[in-house]
Amino acid sequence: MPSKQMKxxxxxxxxxxxxxxxxxxQNEIPLLPTNAPANSPAIPVSDAQSCVAISDPATRxxxxxxxxxxxxxxEPKSIDIAQSHAASKAAQSxxxxxxxxxxxxxxxxxxxxxxxxxxxxxxxxxxxxxEPMYIMPAWYRSSPNYTPSTPTRxxxxxxxxxxxxxxxTKMQISLKTKIAEDLFGTHADLWAGYTQQSNWQVYNRGKKxxxxxxxxxxxxxxxxxxxxxxxxxxxxxxxLGVGYIHQSNGQSQPLSRSWNRIYAMAGMEWGKLSVIPxxxxxxxxxxxxxxxxxxxxxxxxxxxxxxxxxxNKHALSGTxxxxxxxxxxxxxxxxxxxxxxxxxxxxxxxxGYGESLIDYNHKQKGIGVGLMFNGWDAL
Numbered sequence: 001m002p003s004k005q006m007k008x009x010x011x012x013x014x015x016x017x018x019x020x021x022x023x024x025x026q027n028e029i030p031l032l033p034t035n036a037p038a039n040s041p042a043i044p045v046s047d048a049q050s051c052v053a054i055s056d057p058a059t060r061x062x063x064x065x066x067x068x069x070x071x072x073x074x075e076p077k078s079i080d081i082a083q084s085h086a087a088s089k090a091a092q093s094x095x096x097x098x099x100x101x102x103x104x105x106x107x108x109x110x111x112x113x114x115x116x117x118x119x120x121x122x123x124x125x126x127x128x129x130x131e132p133m134y135i136m137p138a139w140y141r142s143s144p145n146y147t148p149s150t151p152t153r154x155x156x157x158x159x160x161x162x163x164x165x166x167x168x169t170k171m172q173i174s175l176k177t178k179i180a181e182d183l184f185g186t187h188a189d190l191w192a193g194y195t196q197q198s199n200w201q202v203y204n205r206g207k208k209x210x211x212x213x214x215x216x217x218x219x220x221x222x223x224x225x226x227x228x229x230x231x232x233x234x235x236x237x238x239x240l241g242v243g244y245i246h247q248s249n250g251q252s253q254p255l256s257r258s259w260n261r262i263y264a265m266a267g268m269e270w271g272k273l274s275v276i277p278x279x280x281x282x283x284x285x286x287x288x289x290x291x292x293x294x295x296x297x298x299x300x301x302x303x304x305x306x307x308x309x310x311x312n313k314h315a316l317s318g319t320x321x322x323x324x325x326x327x328x329x330x331x332x333x334x335x336x337x338x339x340x341x342x343x344x345x346x347x348x349x350x351x352g353y354g355e356s357l358i359d360y361n362h363k364q365k366g367i368g369v370g371l372m373f374n375g376w377d378a379l
Contacts, residue, residue: 136346315334321354
């Protein structure tokens, strides 16, 4: 017969199992772990009892954590890597490998003329424009030079000049080609150029019918080096260069005129205004070969060339020369306006010395109208 102690232990066991029996009837566990939230819902017995059979403590604890997790604590959604990558690429901005400069830099007349931002796609030995190319059927001069002269060749008297008319046709062709590019491990380029200016007495019906009064030929070699530096008032230094130029009229004495010079230049921009100053030094040919020993007196030691581009494709350009020691120089102004395609109307005005080589020491005024054929209003 059981002792009193055994009866007491059995009674305590029955009392402790009473809540579990009631919960089994209701299929719920009424008590929550001590760390569970107060508003957590009742957990089905099957979920909790499945954890009892787990022997590993860590795994069993994880099982209880899952069983007592509130329904509103949703598990994180799975990530679709492929879909996320595709969406990211679609929304990603394209990366610019070669950032283009502003249009004022890359498409400026100065940049196009000397390949300052990029090399021309036609490469070396392609024929390109150099100085302005034009024809003026009507070129009027206020005071023709009827008797050309120099200190070493004296006065020349011939029918072409003594019988010349004030109005004539003036024309110019000018071409260049790049001989080599990206020299010295830089973007320096070597160029060869040729310019020819002619004065044609097309309206002269004298003894020599419609003669060419004068033609000046100017082959040259020059090197350009693109640079980028800031200048005052928002300007930019875009180019440095040096060159050699020979200019002559190809005539025999006493009408022969020629000179050789080396020069240094710079290219600058202020918005739509392009500026090229040049300074030069004459190469002395020797006294016995010098057709015009005083040419520097009239042509000076350099020039300043300017061009301004208007929004409506009109352009105004000019060339200034001045020798302060002898108070002699010249100014030439050019105005162009669009007609059709690369064909433009052209107006030129001149005042001073050196409108042509034969007139290097003759002062005059001239004005003319015509057509410009190149697509760039050159400096």
